Structure formats: structure tokens, C-alpha cells
Amino acid sequence: MTATSRLTGPGWYRALWMSLLGISFAFGIVTAIRALYGWDPVLDGNAVLTVALLATPLFFLVGLGGFDYWFYWASGRRTRPEDHSGHGAHSWRDYFRINTDHKVIGIQYTVTSFFFLLVGGLLAMLIRAELAAPGMQFVDPNTYNGLFSVHASILIFLFIIPVFAGIANYVLPLMIGAPDMAFPRLNALSYWLLPIGGTMMLISFFAPGGSFSTGWTAYAPLSTEVPVGQLFFTIGVQFAGASSVMTALNFLVTIITMRAPGMSFWRMPLLVWANFSTSLLVVIATPFVAASQFFLLLDRALSFGFFDAGKGGDVLMYQHVFWFYSHPAVYIMMLPGFGIISEILAVKARKPIFGYRMMAFSLLAIVVLGFTVWAHHMFVSGMQSWIRVPMMVTTAIIAVPTGIKIFSWLATLWRGVLRLDTPMLFALGFLTMFVLGGISGVMLAIIPIDIHVSDTYFIVAHIHYVLFGGSLLTIFAGVYYWFPKMTGRMYDERLGKIHFWLTFVGFNATFAPMHLLGVAGMPRRVADYAEQFAGWNMFISIASFGLGLSTLVFLYNMAASWRGGPRAPANPWRALTLEWQVSSPPPVFNFDAVPTVVGGPYEYGVPGAVHGVFKEGAEVPQPVGAAAGAVSARKE
């Protein structure tokens, strides 16, 4: 490869100089406009930064090659024949390139998200260090506000939401018998938006005036007044959100159009149902959070005054638009986990999922109801008071489909043959802990109780029981469960169990006492607190450090097993779903022969039952020629 082609071809060299070009572009256009209007000063650092944050990532993506194919096509030039050289990974370097293989993208997604889990967890450790005793010890209040804001934003937008997309990216096409996702290039692009959003949030700590410090909720008008670090959230969320929407669209189209012959909707594994439901939520709701942050951006950068009461703006509107996304977002962060649990419980209990259809319907019910409850986050916001009662009722009713799922899982366990390995322990841990998060959720729906505990540590406890005891335990369960499929290696079972028990105990010791603190009157998002709360806070901090250390066991297990674990057989769990019917890891195009689905996915205990069969000699049609990639690979 010549020096010139290194610089002009897609890749990191081109991405680098294109990024510099993006920064110069921002500098040039802002300075030119300010000069034309005669604004003083002509050189405004904050204005340049605003445009640079928007433009540089796009230049970077163009440089990396995210748009190459479409640019060739749009300009009428000869597109490169789809030779599938972008498929598969042959060395670790392939994970740092634009790659269109859903299995590579799935691993890119998952590993990147776990990197952000570690960063977010480290921020939590800093928060707990500061909170270990009353008074200020390690950081100043502004830095503290930045710590919890970045902690929450990173873990919500860069860990929980994308890691589910990562796991599903790997598993879902395999599960429905497809050779890849419907739009592989879009898939690659949606992955590369993620590290951009995450990097932006992390480097906000170096912004003048410190990181964004208004919580992950970024309530106006505080967020329009704080220093420029806020923009790193406002704009970072746009990239993470765009990534989410692209992936969700991809999942929807893949699920609707690329199922193997015989795979009717009622034969889909529940993980597929769960991602179908989640994707519906994402495409409908995510534009609202994008809008809320664009409003903020316009307020900050161009003085629009959407949320400036002095200019006739409406402060409560921010909260309505924000929560119209951010409540469904809770289900975006939970439904894929429900899917993972359904897969694991059926396989590990050796029984069909109890009430399969109701499990699917309850997912859809949560999707619909999820859009009717957002204002329960605003019971003390000063909105019209009558609206609280209907919001309370819908919030309580959402517990009904959730309850159906819990009870059906319990019935799935009943009279099964329970194999208590690591994925199963995490699944059972989820089942019990999520019920606690659900119960505190119903308590929060009860308006008089919510009035007292909103904005206290009770909320912090609730959200961690839902997102840690709920989502994160399902993520661990899923990662252990599909680790053999993804890496071709077995993980260390003993270390896995140690990891579970350390996590389970550490989690409860950390978050259970927060319920008590909250009801007793400790507000959240405070760097300092009254003397009376000192005892429990010290206890929580110590427990949280233990919880943080338990992650090291997980990391070691993953790294060591990936390098040198025993080779994994194709189907170590004796599961029926299609992803286990191919080798571990699967071939580049997933299936050497077209699978035909002949029964349900969970027919455990039915003698001789199979979910899919591979007909001898039925070759997968190999795509030929330009622009044929996704389209011709689809089997009719």
C-alpha cells in the first residue's frame, strides 16, 4: 500500500486528517459568520466548539469509510463489487475497521459497551469515595456534579442500551436463520457512532468550567446556563441516539423480512420478540430525546429561548419531551433483558417457556403502555395536578404485563431440571432483584409516597434495582450464556459463580440501604449531606468498593477464557434455537445450508423435538456482483 493510498483510502489515517479538516471547517464557518454579522468577539471559542462537536464526528466517519459505498453509488460511479472482504475478522485489527459482518459488529458493540461499563463504574467509585463521609474530601462540588452526571449518561447511553444491541446484533440473525442483518453497512455505521458519543461525554471533563453537571436529565434552565461542558452531553446524546435508531430500524427490517423458511412470528425465540418490541420503542421514542436536546442546543447556541420563561419559554415542556423518551427508555433498557432471561430459563430448566404467547403479548403491552406513563416522573414538577391520577393508574397497570412475565418464568422453573451454572444463577438473581425494583416502582406510582421520596436516595435505590439488579444481571447472564458461541471458548465456571455471588451480595449491600436513606430524607445529587446519614453512607461506600472489585473477577474470566479457555462445542447447553445448531463461532455466513424451521423454539421435554432442520444440499445462494450484498442473500 502506497503512502498516498493510505491517506486517501478509508481508514484511520484518512479519519485523522478528515477530523482535523472538520475542526478547521467549524473554525472557518463560525468565524466567517461572526465577522459578517460584525459580532464581537469574532473569535468565540464556545461557538467554534459547538459547531466542531457537531461537524468533526461526521468528517471522522467519512474519513473512516462509513459512507464510502453510498457516496460511490450516489455519485454514479462504479460501486465496488460486494466481495464480502468486509466480512469476518482475521486479526484484532479488523475490529478497529468498518466491518459489515454482524458477528464482528456484535463483538465491537459488546466490548465497547463493557469498556464504558468499567469507566462508568470507576466514576461511581469516585462518587462513593466522596460520599463516604459528610463534608467535602476529594472533589469540589462542581466536579462532583460532573461525576454523577457522566456516570449516569455513560451507563445509560453507552452501556445498557448499546450492549443489548450488541448481544442481539450477534445472536439475533443467527436465531432467525439469517446470514446477516438486513442493512450491514448501516449496521457498521451505527456502531461507529457509539465510541464518538462516548468519547465526547468522557472528554467533557477537560472542557473549560468542567464536565456537564446537570445530571443525565439535563433539566432546563440549569442546563442552558452552566458552562460549555454541557454541550458534550447535548451533542453526545445525539450520536448515541442516532446509533440506537439505526440499529432498531435494522432489527425491525431484519426480523420482518429475513426469517428462515418456517419461522413464523409464533415460532420466534422470545429474545427476537423482545428486540422487536424494543426496536419499536426506540424508533418511536428516541426522536423525542433528540428533540429535547436540540431545543437545549438552540437555546444555548442561538438564544432561541424555548425554556427561558422570561422570553415566554416553557420550562415544564423540557421535562415532558424528555420523559416522553426517557420513560420508554427504561423499557428499552429492560425488554431485551427479558428476552435473554426467557432463553436461559427455558434451556437451563429444560422446559418450554410457560405461556409463550402471553410472554410475547405482554412485551407488546409494555410497549404500548410505556408511552402512557411519562408524567409520573413529574408528580412534584408543578404541572397540572389532575393529570397525576391517570398517570398513576397507567403506571400501576404496567405492573400487570410485567407480573405475567415474572409468574410465567416461575412456572417455567416449576418441575424442571434446573442446571445451576453461571448464566442460570444470574437469571435467578435477576428474577428476585427485579421484583424488588418493580415493587419500589409501584410504590413510586402512589402519588403521596412519590411526593415524599422523589429526588431522594429512594429513587437512586429504585433505579439501581431496575438497571443493575434488572438489566445488568441479565447482561451478565447473556454474556456468559453466549460466550461460547461468540468466542468459540468456554468460560471458567468456578470464576463465573464467584463473580455472581460477589456481585449479588455487593449489589444488595450497596443499594438496599439507599431505600432507607431516601425515605429518611437524604436528597439525591448532593455532594454533602447531614451528619445523621453518615453511618449508612460509609457502609454503602465500603460495599460499593467490594462490588467494584467483583468486576475484576469477571474481566479476568473473560480475558483468560477468550485467550485460552477450552474449545467450545457447537451446542454446549443442548439448546434448540438455531444459533446453537452451527459451529462455535459460526461460519462467516452463519449457515452452510438453509435452515427450515419446523417447530417452536423451546420444545424441551418433547421427545425428538427439533426447532430447525438443515436440508442436505440446500446451498445458501451466494451473492454475486455489485449492490447485491444484503438483497440477494435474503432467502425467500
Next chain:
Amino acid sequence: MLTLGVLASIAGVAIALAIDWFPQSASTQAKKVDSLWDIVLVISVPIFILVLVVVLFCVWKFRQRPGEELKDGPPIHGNTQLEVVWTAIPALLLVGLCSYTFFVLDEIEQKDPDELVVNVTGEQFTWTFAYPSVRAGGKPLASSQLYLPKDRPIRFNVRTKDVLHDFWVPQFRMKIDAVPGITTQVRVTPDTVGRYPVVCAELCGVGHATMRQVAHVVEPGEFQRWVRSRQRPAGGAAAGGGGGQAAADGRAIFTGAAGCGGCHTLAAAGTSGQTGPKLDQVLKGEDKAFIRESIVNPGAKIAKGFGPNIMPENFGQTLTPQELNALVDYLSKETQG
């Protein structure tokens, strides 16, 4: 398993009810919220115990034993009756709970014709409490401390001068956001004499954690005495202690009434706040006029490294002239030595 479940549920409910969850209850509303809480616990704890007991029972009874590696469970796909039951019972339970809550909510937000109106104004990072029905020096009486007569229904009209805040007294159980552009309301009837914290519960910036003041619930006679002491043109009572003291004590105002120490470090007062500049450094060598201006009009000269609009601008309003003098004298004395 059923017996075990029932016993565990009873034990669980007993433990949940035995926990002393709430801070002291100091309003009629608090009593009703607390009993609603107990009802919710009685309903919800058994649901958790039920799930826990079933999971543990299954783990104990149905775990895979050696030799069962290839064994499957029975192919049970569902049971419509059971599914109807576990859909209908939670739904009925929740609708019942919501209906009951509706009446509790109605009760705790009841209006009263005899209510005392208090205007609460939030700003970064302090509260000002004004009593429109009480005049002092031609203006409504304003104070940085909240005094409330016992057993009198109060209506708080809550406003803000800048960003969102939230007015909360945990012992009253009621809170409401202070929202730019609108006036929000919350009603409370204090019923227990005592000193309680006024807490800002909505993140409002760097000084959010220091936005604490004191609510005093006092006997009606005591309340009248406080009002009169604030109305007296030369009233010298320090707002910190509630009267009695002849000369205002600068140190007490610094650490108590005005709450300076929450944000400012001052060695002599033993405070270590970090939101604002360290006074031992920035006031060194400055005269009393500078100190006075910095208190009353903090935006006039801002210490290096700190942003504008962080220190409240209402001290000229909430401190009496005597208190202000005492505070300036105190700060001058302690930082010039």
C-alpha cells in the same frame, strides 16, 4: 411450600413494618402518608416473598442432580386458568390500591379557608420566606428562616428567581418544585413543635447541597412574638436563635442564619465549604465597605476562579441591618488579623 411461604410473608411484613422508615412526622399530612406507606408494604412484601420462596423452592427441589445431565422437564406449555388468575389478581389489587390512594391524595391536598400564606422564593442557593399578611417596614415580612405556627394550615406559594429548585421539609412529607415562570403551591398543616431542615431537592447547580435552611414550627403565641420581633424597626434579635439576644452575634449569623459557612471556608468559624472562595484569602486586606458590598451585591467583584450568579443576592433583604453590621464586623475582624 405454601406454609413456608405464608410464614415467610408474615415475617417479611413484620420486619418491613418494624423498620423506622420515616423521619419524625410533623404535619397532619405526614401521618396519612405514613399509614399509606404501611398499607403498601403489607401488600407488596408478600409478593416479593412469594417470588423468592418459589425460586428457592425450585432450586432446592428441582435442581439437576448427578446423573440427570441429559434429563428434560415435562413439556408443560401453559395453563390458561393460571394465566387468567395471575393477570386478574394483580390488576384488581392495583386498581384497588390506586382508588384508595386517590382518596388519601385528596385528603392531604385539602384546601382550608383559614390558611396562612407563605411565599417561598428559591434562588441559587438560598430560600427566602415572605409572609404577605404580615407587614414589616412597609413590605411583607421576609426571612431566611421559616417560622410556622403549629396547627395552622399553611399554603406555600413557591417561585424561583433562576433555575428549578424544590421546596421540601422531610418531616412534612410534602414537596413541590419551584419553576421559572409559574407559581406552584403546596399545602401543609404543621402539628408538632420543632426545628426541621428545609431542603432543596432539585439539582440547582454547584451549591445545591448547601441549599439548606431551617423551618421552626412554634406555638401560635411564640409565632406572634417572632413576628413582632421582626417588625420592630430596631429589632436586634438574631434570626438564628429566635430572639432574646441583644447584640447580634456575627459568628452565629455566619454559621447559622445566613448559612455562609455552607459555601465558604473561614478558619475562625471552622467552616470548610468549597462552593465559594475561601474568605481567609479573598477578604484579606479588604475594608468593611468591600465586605459589605460583597455580601449585598455579590456580582460586583467576583473572586478569580469563580463564576457569576452563584452566590445568592438576597442577603440585603433577609438580614436585618443589625445582623448585616454584625456580620461585616465579624468578617473584618477575623480576616484582617
